[in-house]
Amino acid sequence: MASLPLSGHHVAVLLGGLSSEREVSLVSGRECADALERLGAKVSRVDAGRDLAQVLAKLKPDVCFNALHGAWGEDGCVQGVLETLGLRYTHSGVLASALAMDKAKSKAVLAAAGVTVPGGGLYNRFEAARAHVMAPPYVVKPNAEGSSVGVFLVFEGANRPPGELTAPGWTYGEDVMIEPYIRGLELAVGVMDGKAMTVTEIIPRTGFYDYEAKYEVGGSQHIVPARMPAAAFEKALRLSEQAHAALGCRGVTRADLRYDDINDILVLLEVNTQPGMTPTSLVPEQAAAQGVDFDRLVLWITEDAYARDGAGGIASSGETPGESAS
Known part of the structure; x- marks a missing residue:
C-alpha cells in the first residue's frame, strides 16, 4: 500500500493564541490538524502561548502549520519567533504579515x-468619539484586528460616533481606521x-x-x-x-x-494573510468550487512551507492543486 502524502512528517499546528480571535483559531486549527492526520502526518497541536519558542524547541517539528488569527499570530510576531528558531512555517512571512x-x-x-x-484615515479613538471626522455613512474599525472585531457602521443621520470607542473595556488599540461606507x-x-x-x-x-x-x-x-x-x-x-x-x-x-x-x-x-479554515470559511469553500477538497488544500499549504528553502515539497507533484494534478 502506498504511503500517505505526509507519512513520516511531524507537523506542529499552532492554534488558539492570545488574540481576540482565539476561538476562531481553535476551530481552524482543529480542522487543519484533523486533515493533516488523515494525510498521514504526526501532528502536535500547540496552543500558542508566550512559551511558544520553548515548546517548539522541545518538539522539533519538521514544519509549523500556522492556524493562528489576529494579533501576535498573524501580524509578524509569531513569524519572527519561527524565523529565529529556523522552523519552516505556512502562510506569509514577517514583513507581509505585519503590513x-x-x-x-x-x-x-x-x-x-x-x-x-x-479613502479615510487613521484617528485616535478619543478624537473619533468626540465628533464625526467625516460625514456619515462611514465605517470605524481597529487598525490591527481581524474578523470584524470592534467594527462599527455609522449610518447616515447618526447624531454622534459610537460611544464604545471610549469604553473602559476597549482593548483594540488607541488608533482606529475610519473609511467611507461603500x-x-x-x-x-x-x-x-x-x-x-x-x-x-x-x-x-x-x-x-x-x-x-x-x-x-x-x-x-x-x-x-x-x-x-x-x-x-x-x-x-x-x-x-x-x-x-x-x-x-x-x-x-x-x-x-x-x-x-x-x-x-x-x-x-x-x-x-491567514484566512479562516473553519466549516464556514470562504477560502476552503472557494477551493472546493475549483475542485480542491479541504485535505488537498491543507496538503498544498503545508507543501508550500516545505518548498520555500529549496528543499522541495513533501509529495511528488509540487503542483498547485486543481492545475494539473489528478
Missing part, C-alpha cells in the same frame, strides 16, 4: 501599487500561489458581515461565483492578485472587497 495586519500601512502600500482602496456587494477573493481562485458574494443574515455572520452556521449566505458584471468580476480577481503581490504575501490569502453595483465602484478593503 497586512496594519490597515493604514497596507492601504498606503496597496494604493502605491495601483490597487483601488477606500454600499453594495460584500465580496471575497481567495488567492493561492499568487493566483485568484474566484469571487464569493456574501449576504449576511443581519445586513452586516460581523463576527457572528462570519462564523455562526447560517450567519451568512455565500454565493460562488458572485453575481456581478463580468468586467467587475475579473477586476476583483486582478486587484486581489495585485494586493497579494504588493504586500509580499505567500501561500494562501483572502482579499475582502466591496462593489457598488449602481456606480460601478470596486474597492479592496484589506488582505487577510
